[in-house]
Amino acid sequence: MNDSNPHLSSDTLQAYLDGELPAEQIEPVQTHLAGCRRCAAELEGWQVLLAELDDLPALVPSSAFGDRVLAGVRATGTLVAEESEATPATTPARPSWWRRLLPGWTGGQTPDRHLTPELIQDLLDGALPGRRLVMAREHLADCGQCRGQVAEWEPVFSTLAEIPRLEPSPGFADRVMEAHRARSRAPTPVPAGLERVLDWAEGAARAAGRFVPTTPGSWGVLGAVAVVPTLVVMTLVGAVVAHPLVSWEALATFLRWRVADGLGAAGAWASQWLIQSPVAMAAWELAGQLAAAPGAALALLIGAWTLTLAAVWILYRNVLAPSPQVGRHE
Amino acid sequence: MDYAQLDDRELAARACEGRERAFRELLVRYERPVFSLVFRMVRNRETAEDVAQEAFVKAFSAIHTYNPSYRFSNWIFKIANNMAIDRLRKRELATVSIDGAPNAGSTEEEHRTGFDIPDRSETPEAYTENRELGSRIEVAMGRLRPEYRTAVILRHVEGHSYQEISDIMELPLGTVKTYIHRGRGELKGLLEEVAV
Numbered sequence: 142m143n144d145s146n147p148h149l150s151s152d153t154l155q156a157y158l159d160g161e162l163p164a165e166q167i168e169p170v171q172t173h174l175a176g177c178r179r180c181a182a183e184l185e186g187w188q189v190l191l192a193e194l195d196d197l198p199a200l201v202p203s204s205a206f207g208d209r210v211l212a213g214v215r216a217t218g219t220l221v222a223e224e225s226e227a228t229p230a231t232t233p234a235r236p237s238w239w240r241r242l243l244p245g246w247t248g249g250q251t252p253d254r255h256l257t258p259e260l261i262q263d264l265l266d267g268a269l270p271g272r273r274l275v276m277a278r279e280h281l282a283d284c285g286q287c288r289g290q291v292a293e294w295e296p297v298f299s300t301l302a303e304i305p306r307l308e309p310s311p312g313f314a315d316r317v318m319e320a321h322r323a324r325s326r327a328p329t330p331v332p333a334g335l336e337r338v339l340d341w342a343e344g345a346a347r348a349a350g351r352f353v354p355t356t357p358g359s360w361g362v363l364g365a366v367a368v369v370p371t372l373v374v375m376t377l378v379g380a381v382v383a384h385p386l387v388s389w390e391a392l393a394t395f396l397r398w399r400v401a402d403g404l405g406a407a408g409a410w411a412s413q414w415l416i417q418s419p420v421a422m423a424a425w426e427l428a429g430q431l432a433a434a435p436g437a438a439l440a441l442l443i444g445a446w447t448l449t450l451a452a453v454w455i456l457y458r459n460v461l462a463p464s465p466q467v468g469r470h471e
Numbered sequence: 472m473d474y475a476q477l478d479d480r481e482l483a484a485r486a487c488e489g490r491e492r493a494f495r496e497l498l499v500r501y502e503r504p505v506f507s508l509v510f511r512m513v514r515n516r517e518t519a520e521d522v523a524q525e526a527f528v529k530a531f532s533a534i535h536t537y538n539p540s541y542r543f544s545n546w547i548f549k550i551a552n553n554m555a556i557d558r559l560r561k562r563e564l565a566t567v568s569i570d571g572a573p574n575a576g577s578t579e580e581e582h583r584t585g586f587d588i589p590d591r592s593e594t595p596e597a598y599t600e601n602r603e604l605g606s607r608i609e610v611a612m613g614r615l616r617p618e619y620r621t622a623v624i625l626r627h628v629e630g631h632s633y634q635e636i637s638d639i640m641e642l643p644l645g646t647v648k649t650y651i652h653r654g655r656g657e658l659k660g661l662l663e664e665v666a667v
Contacts (some may be wrong), residue, residue: 301627
């Protein structure tokens with residue numbers, strides 16, 4: 142299932158039937174199957190096919206086939222007489238395809254191959270996928286020897302399950318944090334007060350984030366709401382301009398007047414504030430005192446010129462003068 | 472804000488900003504499992520605390536390199552396990568590579584590729600002297616090679632999936648399964664020996 146194809150792939154369906162699907166995918170697949178007739182039908186088809194494959198009969202060659210093969214082997218001189226006598230008279234039944242996938246499959250009522258230790262471990266560890274688990278259980282039901290093997294492994298697993306976690310000594314965490322502070326090249330830890338402010342801001346941002354649209358539909362609604370004021374204003378402007386006595390030139394003239402009036406009023410307010418402000422009064426008084434003491438005024442003038450020249454020099458060195466090449470070595 | 476409610480990724484993001492409470496919360500969550508793994512690897516409490524501490528400090532100092540698409544637990548376990556293995560190598564513990572090639576296909580091949588050297592650092596008797604690691608299963612676990620031990624501990628003590636263990640140990644999934652199977656097989660034999 143992907144963006145281009147909304148249906149389950151045949152690989153997914155087979156993995157689902159084989160019990161090989163990862164646990165987190167099982168529920169979505171089941172949900173999809175419950176609502177999708179096409180995939181449900183395909184699943185049914187796979188189930189039928191697997192059942193047919195399971196029931197395939199073993200194909201046995203003619204009785205003379207074994208003799209012919211042995212005669213050929215004897216002719217090569219690699220087969221001794223005792224071994225030829227040990228050859229089974231009949232070909233063993235062929236296990237069905239999925240049973241052959243199971244390591245250690247017994248192949249019938251009289252087990253000749255048993256569950257491997259790995260399979261027994263996976264069985265006890267809960268690591269066997271569904272179909273293999275069923276087959277292993279079926280085998281165990283018929284095979285006492287393998288049941289004995291499982292019984293031998295069970296104490297190992299029960300012992301492993303009882304292993305506890307071991308605890309570090311008290312104060313371990315504090316020592317780690319201390320070492321971290323001393324050796325870390327991480328960013329400087331945020332002070333506790335600032336951290337609280339950051340936490341609060343983060344919480345507020347998170348709360349605000351809940352109102353952020355997440356779906357195309359909700360984005361559409363938000364966009365529509367945002368456009369409404371613009372549409373209202375444009376409609377009103379259109380209505381005003383449509384009046385026969387109103388023209389664009391008249392509107393521009395009106396706006397120019399309003400701007401000029403606003404600038405004039407702001408200038409008058411600034412002039413009045415400057416004249417009446419304590420800063421202006423202090424500056425006026427200072428100027429008067431300097432006029433009364435020419436030496437101090439001269440010193441102040443020289444100081445101001447010195448600072449100005451220094452500022453120009455710094456500006457020249459850092460901005461205008463060519464800087465030496467600085468290499469980066471990683 | 473209650474940091475205990477945040478998941479590991481969110482905590483790591485805050486730790487990147489240098490928030491100590493985030494580091495502390497991560498430490499509270501993982502100090503026991505990490506120490507537990509390291510202790511069973513190096514089999515000495517003081518050394519284990521040193522290694523676990525170094526692992527946390529290293530992880531915290533490099534928190535900005537943590538990839539949030541990766542599980543934090545896997546990341547910290549990987550760092551701790553690598554440091555424990557390094558420590559074992561430096562100390563030339565007898566459990567390292569004397570039991571045959573880890574990739575041996577059979578028990579016979581494993582014995583053939585192995586060699587015997589005297590164990591100068593820790594003996595099974597020394598294990599039993601250790602009160603915490605003196606139980607039957609702990610003694611048996613101590614005899615496993617480090618790779619098997621890590622895999623078995625992560626599986627049975629920490630409950631990680633095979634895939635997670637594969638990520639932590641940076642090994643193919645099949646190799647991890649083999650390690651776990653062989654480790655448990657050896658444990659079974661060792662436990663039977665002790666029982667006899």
